[in-house]
Amino acid sequence: KAGVTQTPRYLIKTRGQQVTLSCSPISGHRSVSWYQQTPGQGLQFLFEYFSETQRNKGNFPGRFSGRQFSNSRSEMNVSTLELGDSALYLCASWTGGLDGYTFGSGTRLTVV
Amino acid sequence: AQKVTQAQTEISVVEKEDVTLDCVYETRDTTYYLFWYKQPPSGELVFLIRRNSFDEQNEISGRYSWNFQKSTSSFNFTITASQVVDSAVYFCALSDQGISGGSNYKLTFGKGTLLTVNP
Numbered sequence: 001k002a003g004v005t006q007t008p009r010y011l012i013k014t015r016g017q018q019v020t021l022s023c024s025p026i027s028g029h030r031s032v033s034w035y036q037q038t039p040g041q042g043l044q045f046l047f048e049y050f051s052e053t054q055r056n057k058g059n060f061p062g063r064f065s066g067r068q069f070s071n072s073r074s075e076m077n078v079s080t081l082e083l084g085d086s087a088l089y090l091c092a093s094w095t096g097g098l099d100g101y102t103f104g105s106g107t108r109l110t111v112v
Numbered sequence: 113a114q115k116v117t118q119a120q121t122e123i124s125v126v127e128k129e130d131v132t133l134d135c136v137y138e139t140r141d142t143t144y145y146l147f148w149y150k151q152p153p154s155g156e157l158v159f160l161i162r163r164n165s166f167d168e169q170n171e172i173s174g175r176y177s178w179n180f181q182k183s184t185s186s187f188n189f190t191i192t193a194s195q196v197v198d199s200a201v202y203f204c205a206l207s208d209q210g211i212s213g214g215s216n217y218k219l220t221f222g223k224g225t226l227l228t229v230n231p
Contacts, residue, residue, distance in 0.1 A: 031217065043221040056217045088155060100147050100159035
């Protein structure tokens with residue numbers, strides 16, 4: 001079956017711009033979460049959605065936001081980009097059962 | 113607050129050697145979930161195992177085995193007869209209880225251990 005799909009794979013943006021990243025979960029998975037991975041901070045939790053509701057949020061500024069649609073697809077948005085936002089952004093989906101979260105290949109964002 | 117420590121930043125072994133990756137966690141909850149993930153150079157995190165806090169049985173899956181010890185808050189991962197394809201960054205992660213008593217739907221990751229298996 002198809003895995004978690006993230007688009008785009010690579011993105012280059014300029015400081016001050018905004019960006020929207022997309023995540024399509026595995027069919028039937030209603031939980032979608034987002035993580036930021038940087039060399040310095042490692043993997044950090046951004047937020048998690050289930051049935052269009054945010055259930056948990058990490059310690060990130062309000063410039064980071066997300067949403068989930070009725071088909072479980074999710075988007076995250078970063079406004080007023082800063083150089084420090086350069087990172088690999090990973091999306092994960094989960095059935096809610098006894099297995100683990102399935103991650104996508106990520107979107108590598110570079111802010112210049 | 114939860115915390116996961118992977119003290120080994122990098123490990124280098126020769127093919128066919130056994131290697132153990134250490135993971136120590138902290139949580140105040142009595143119910144929690146532990147995970148191991150593998151991240152090859154492609155970047156995707158590959159799920160290896162999930163363990164519930166009330167199940168302390170060790171697990172073996174092929175060349176992989178996991179030793180969960182609540183008494184020492186450790187969840188170590190051993191690869192037997194390592195292969196070059198095992199080269200990757202390995203992450204240990206913890207998910208503990210949310211307000212409702214179920215999972216808090218958030219993974220707290222360790223910093224990862226870079227494993228290099230040389231031929």
